[in-house]
Amino acid sequence: MNTTQLSEAKRSLLEKYLHGNTATISVTSASMMRRSGADSAPLSPTQEGIWQNAQRRGVPPFYNESITIHRHGQIDLAVLERCMVEILRRHEAWRTTFEVQDGRPVQVVHRAPDSFPIPLVDVRHLPETERENAALALATSDVLRPFDLEQGPLVRPTLVRLGEEEYRFYLAVHQIIIDGVTAYHIFLPELVALYEAFSQGKPSPLPELTLQCADVADWQCHWLKGEVFDTQLAYWRKHLSGELPVLKWPNDGPRPAKQTFRGTFHPFRLPQELSEQLNEFSQNEGVTLFVVLLTCYYALLHHYTGQNDIIVGTVSPSGRKRAEAQPLLGYFLNPVPLRVDLSNDPTVRELLRRVRRTTVGALSCDDLPFEKMVDILRPSTDPGRNPFFDVAASLEPAMPEVDPSWSLTPMDIASGGGRWDMYLVWDYRPDGIIGRVQYNPDVLRTETVTTMLKHQEILLRQIVSDPNQQLSDLISNVEGPAQGSGGKNYE
Numbered sequence: 001m002n003t004t005q006l007s008e009a010k011r012s013l014l015e016k017y018l019h020g021n022t023a024t025i026s027v028t029s030a031s032m033m034r035r036s037g038a039d040s041a042p043l044s045p046t047q048e049g050i051w052q053n054a055q056r057r058g059v060p061p062f063y064n065e066s067i068t069i070h071r072h073g074q075i076d077l078a079v080l081e082r083c084m085v086e087i088l089r090r091h092e093a094w095r096t097t098f099e100v101q102d103g104r105p106v107q108v109v110h111r112a113p114d115s116f117p118i119p120l121v122d123v124r125h126l127p128e129t130e131r132e133n134a135a136l137a138l139a140t141s142d143v144l145r146p147f148d149l150e151q152g153p154l155v156r157p158t159l160v161r162l163g164e165e166e167y168r169f170y171l172a173v174h175q176i177i178i179d180g181v182t183a184y185h186i187f188l189p190e191l192v193a194l195y196e197a198f199s200q201g202k203p204s205p206l207p208e209l210t211l212q213c214a215d216v217a218d219w220q221c222h223w224l225k226g227e228v229f230d231t232q233l234a235y236w237r238k239h240l241s242g243e244l245p246v247l248k249w250p251n252d253g254p255r256p257a258k259q260t261f262r263g264t265f266h267p268f269r270l271p272q273e274l275s276e277q278l279n280e281f282s283q284n285e286g287v288t289l290f291v292v293l294l295t296c297y298y299a300l301l302h303h304y305t306g307q308n309d310i311i312v313g314t315v316s317p318s319g320r321k322r323a324e325a326q327p328l329l330g331y332f333l334n335p336v337p338l339r340v341d342l343s344n345d346p347t348v349r350e351l352l353r354r355v356r357r358t359t360v361g362a363l364s365c366d367d368l369p370f371e372k373m374v375d376i377l378r379p380s381t382d383p384g385r386n387p388f389f390d391v392a393a394s395l396e397p398a399m400p401e402v403d404p405s406w407s408l409t410p411m412d413i414a415s416g417g418g419r420w421d422m423y424l425v426w427d428y429r430p431d432g433i434i435g436r437v438q439y440n441p442d443v444l445r446t447e448t449v450t451t452m453l454k455h456q457e458i459l460l461r462q463i464v465s466d467p468n469q470q471l472s473d474l475i476s477n478v479e480g481p482a483q484g485s486g487g488k489n490y491e
Contacts, residue, residue, distance in 0.1 A: 032211065032215065032216065032219045032322065032324050033211075033215070033219075034210070034211060034212075034215055035212075035214060035215050035218055039108060039109050040101065040106045040107065040108045040109070041106065041107050041109075041214035041215070041217055041218045042104070042105075042106060042107075042217060042218060042221050043098065043105050043106065043107055043217060044213075044216065044217035044220050044221070044319060044331075044332075045220060045221065045224060045334075045369035045371075045372065046318075046319065046331065046332070046333060046334045046369055046370070047098075047107070047176055047217065047331055048105060048369070048371070049369055049370060049371035050063060050175060050176045050331070051098055051105050051149065051176065052371065054149060054176070061143075061144065061145075061146050061147075061415050061416070061417050062261050062263060062415060062416075062417025062418055062419055063147075063174055063175040063176065063417075064143050064144070064145075064146070064147065064172060064173075064174065064175070064415040064417070065143075065172070065173045065174070065175050065178055065410070065415070066139060066140075066142075066143040066170060066171065066172050066173070066410070066412065066413035066415070067170075067171050067173065067178075067183045067187075067408060067409075067410050068139070068168055068169070068170055068408065068409045068410070068412045068413065069168070069169035069170075069171070069188065069191070069406065069407075069408055070167075070168060070406070070407045070408070070409065071166075071167040071168075071169060071405065071406055072165060072166060072405045072406075073165050073405040074165055075159070075161075075167050075169075076199065077118060077120055077159065079195060079198045079199050080118060080159065080169070080195065081115065081116050081117065081118050082194075082198050083191055083194040083195050083198060084116040084118065084157065085112070085113060085114070085115060085116045086194055086204055087187070087190055087191065087194070087329075088112055088113055088116065089112035090190075090206065090208075090209055091209070091212070091213070091328065091329040091330075092109045092212040092213060092214060093177045093212070093213035093214075093328065093329045093330035093331075094154070094155050094177055094329055095109065095110045095111075095112060095113065095152075095153075096108065096109050096110070096152075096154070096177065096213070096214070097110065097149060097150055097151065097152040097154070098149040098150060098176065099149075099150045107214055107217070109212075109214060110152070116157070118157045118158070118159050118169075119157070119158050119159065120159045120160075120161065121135075121138055121158065121159070121160045121161070122160075122161045123135060123160060123161065123162055124161060124162070124163065124164075128163075131162045131163070132162065134160075135160040135162060135168050135170075136412060136413065138158060138160060138170070139158060139160075139168070139170040139172070139412070139413045140413050140414065142156055142158055142170065142172045143172040143413050143414075143415045144415060144416055145172070147174040149174065149176070154173060154174040154176070154177050155171060155172070155173050155177070156171070156172040156173075157169070157170070157171055158170045158171075158172075170413070175331060176331050177213075177329070177330055177331055178329070178330070178331060179315075179317060179330070179331050179332055179333045180317075180333075180394075180396050180397050180410070181317055181320060181326075181332070181397055182328075182329045182330060182331075183408060183410055184396065184397040184398070184399060184400060184408060185397055185400055186327060186328070186329055187329060188400060188402060188406065188408045189400050189402055190206060191406070192402045192403055192406045193205055193206060194206065196403070209327060209328065210324070211324045211325075211328070212328065213325075213328050213329065213330035213331075215324075216319060216322070216324065216325045216328065216330075216332075220319065220367075224367055224368070224369075228367070229368065231365070232365040232366075232367060232368040233368060233373075233376065235361065235364070235365040236365060236368060236373055236377065237377065239337075239339055239361065239362070240337065240339065240377055240379070240388065244311070244379055244380070244388065245307060245309040245310060245311060245339075246382075246385070246390075247301065247305060247307065247310065247311075247389075247390050247391060247421070248305050248307065249304070249305065249421070249443065249444065249448075250304055250305075250448070252443065252444050252445045252448055253445070255384050255443060256384055256442050256443070257383065257384055258383045258384055259383065259384055259385070259386070260440065260442045261417050261418060261419065261440075262416065262417065262418060262440055262441060262442055263414065263415070263416065263417050263418020263419075263438050263439065263440055263441075264414055264416070264418075264438070264439065264441055265411070265414050265436045265437060265438040265439070266436060266437050266439070266446070266449055266450060266453065267411055267434070267435070267436045268434070268435050268436065268437070268453045268456075269432055269433070269434045269435075270432050270433040270434075270435075270457060270460070271432055272430075272431050272432040274432075274433075274457070274460060274461060274464075275428065275429075275432045275433040277464045278292055278293070278433070278460060278464060279428070281463070281464040281467075285349065285352055285467065287352055287355075287356050289395065289428060290359075290395040290426075291352060291355050291356050291359060292352065292460075292463065293393070293395065293426050293460075294312065294314075294338070294355050294359070294393055295348070295351050295352050295355045295463070296456060296459045296460050296463055297312060297393050297424060297456075298310055298312065298340050298342060298351070298355060299342075299351070299459055299463075299471060299474055299475060300452060300455055300456055300459055301391065302342050302471065302475065303455070303459075303475040303478055304452065307342075308341065308342045308343040309339070309341060309342075309343075310339070310340055310342060311337045311338065311339045311340075311388055311389040312337075312338050312340070312389060312391055312392060312393055313335050313336065313337050313338065313388065313389040313391065313392035313393075313420065314335070314336060314338060314359075314362075314392060314393055314394050315333040315334070315335055315336075315392070315394050316333065316334050316335075316336050316362070316363060316366040317332050317333055317334075318332065318333070318334040318363075318366040318367050319331075319332030319333070319334070320332045321367075334366055334367070334368075334369060334370055335370040335392070336362045336363075336366050336370070337362070337388040337389050338355075338358050338359060338362055339358065340354055340355055340358050341354060342354075342471060345470045345471050345472050346470065346471055347467065347468050347469060347470050347471075348463050348466070348467040348468070348469055348470075348471070348474060349467040349468060351471060352467070373388075374387045374388070386419065386420060389420070390420055390421040390422075391420055391421055391422045391423070391424075392419075392420050392422075392423045392424070393423070393424045393425070393426075394423075394424075394425055394426075395425075395426045395427070395428070396410065396425060396426065396427040396428075398428060399429060409427075409434075410427075411425070411427070411434065411435070411436045414438070418438050418439065418440050420438075420440070421439065421440050421443045421444060422437060422438070422439045422440075422444060422449070423437070423438040423439070424437050425437075425438070437449055437452075437453060455478045455479075458477060458478050459474060459475070459477075459478060462474050462477050
């Protein structure tokens with residue numbers, strides 16, 4: 001696919017949905033329709049990839065996700081439970097399990113529950129300074145427990161009361177039924193709308209859904225064939241041709257011979273004024289905020305490794321291109337490799353263009369399931385590494401406009417697992433970009449990661465200050481990394 005021929009409108013839409021901004025996308029498909037009374041359906045291609053990996057690698061539970069709903073105000077537990085019953089009635093995905101039938105995995109949809117008990121833990125008896133940590137410990141303990149994909153349930157709630165009007169509503173969820181759009185743009189707004197209505201004795205204000213997650217999966221399995229499949233595969237053959245680069249970290253220690261899939265995380269926050277500058281800069285340069293942040297990430301990796309050919313993965317919400325999928329809870333993501341050439345000392349502006357071209361090209365062909373890409377292209381198999389890339393990045397969807405007494409964070413709780421060496425996640429908020437870096441402590445030291453986060457802020461400030469400076473000048477403002485295999489010193 002020649003992405004240079006895409007219209008600017010198409011480019012803009014593709015870039016927006018990369019980080020879940022699907023509200024402006026309206027791609028319809030007349031052939032997508034409701035399943036005819038079936039309680040089971042095939043897995044979507046990307047769900048099947050998760051299912052296969054979950055069978056092979058159960059520990060640590062790196063497919064366990066946790067989201068935190070912050071509530072500043074009173075909560076009526078009975079009303080909250082009724083809200084969850086209604087959400088599960090509306091969305092089949094959150095009452096689905098996965099089993100093998102006739103040698104193939106299928107998703108089995110269960111009847112909507114009549115009740116949804118939510119355990120309530122009150123920590124007000126603790127000193128105020130200890131309550132937050134106690135709540136985090138409870139949620140962490142829950143997200144560490146494995147899920148049984150065949151038996152379910154795949155959603156586990158806990159409500160913690162920290163003060164008279166201070167609550168945390170934690171949900172441990174298996175990744176096979178949740179993504180960022182699910183958490184930010186669907187679950188939180190629906191929960192808030194239902195709670196407000198039910199508290200006042202009113203019926204649900206939400207419109208009925210015409211399709212379900214399993215309907216989309218069933219359609220995807222039939223659609224991704226023939227010319228569509230061949231065209232996208234041809235793009236990836238070209239994009240990933242030749243010898244693929246392997247990221248060479250500064251020497252933090254010997255790399256494990258086999259992947260350990262362990263993960264921990266470190267949160268960070270960028271100052272509000274820098275966040276505003278980045279947002280304005282992206283608009284002036286005609287690129288998305290994600291492209292600016294990703295460009296900084298490539299510069300950071302170049303600084304630490306000295307490499308010019310770098311692949312960073314991201315998770316594209318490819319399944320949400322269709323309008324029918326946008327209001328559904330579920331998992332619609334697909335990992336894609338973004339290979340960028342940093343050679344010939346480009347200016348910041350040129351590097352932005354390179355990252356943008358690569359991103360748009362990948363988004364144009366992101367329906368090809370990652371696991372299928374691996375099976376066909378067969379990258380060299382190092383048991384200590386992931387196929388195609390060991391680092392990844394993503395930008396969370398924008399926070400929806402809801403009652404400010406409710407908010408959501410997906411960055412509080414770690415499951416102890418991680419798929420990549422390092423996964424950098426940004427979340428744009430009005431008071432400044434927050435984020436976290438998830439990393440494998442068997443590959444990277446904590447000191448290295450915290451230093452990289454400091455260097456990220458320095459590079460971002462340099463990027464917005466002068467887009468005409470060359471890459472070598474940009475990173476000359478950063479102190480050299482710990483030297484190791486491939487590390488490059490610019491001091």
